Amino acid sequence: MLANAFIDNAKVMAKGQVTIPKDVREVLGVASGDRITFIVEGNSVRIVNSAIYAMQMLQNEMTGEAERAGLTSDDDVMALVRELRDEDDNE
Numbered sequence: 001m002l003a004n005a006f007i008d009n010a011k012v013m014a015k016g017q018v019t020i021p022k023d024v025r026e027v028l029g030v031a032s033g034d035r036i037t038f039i040v041e042g043n044s045v046r047i048v049n050s051a052i053y054a055m056q057m058l059q060n061e062m063t064g065e066a067e068r069a070g071l072t073s074d075d076d077v078m079a080l081v082r083e084l085r086d087e088d089d090n091e
């Protein structure tokens with residue numbers, strides 16, 4: 001087992017509710033009112049912080065877009081930002 005891995009468990013209540021153990025909530029970085037995502041893969045389920053998962057999905061979708069748009073350096077990005085700001089100022 002991995003050095004940073006641990007096992008915890010919880011009881012499923014009558015309405016299907018489960019209290020996420022404190023140690024697991026801390027690892028996920030979630031607190032009361034936060035949302036979690038269940039990822040089902042075969043007969044296994046992963047629980048992830050919804051905000052972090054959404055950001056990871058966005059990052060995966062955007063991988064390579066800068067290069068496809070011709071933005072190969074920080075200077076290219078800064079030039080694009082200046083151009084877009086100038087367009088906004090002129091409207």
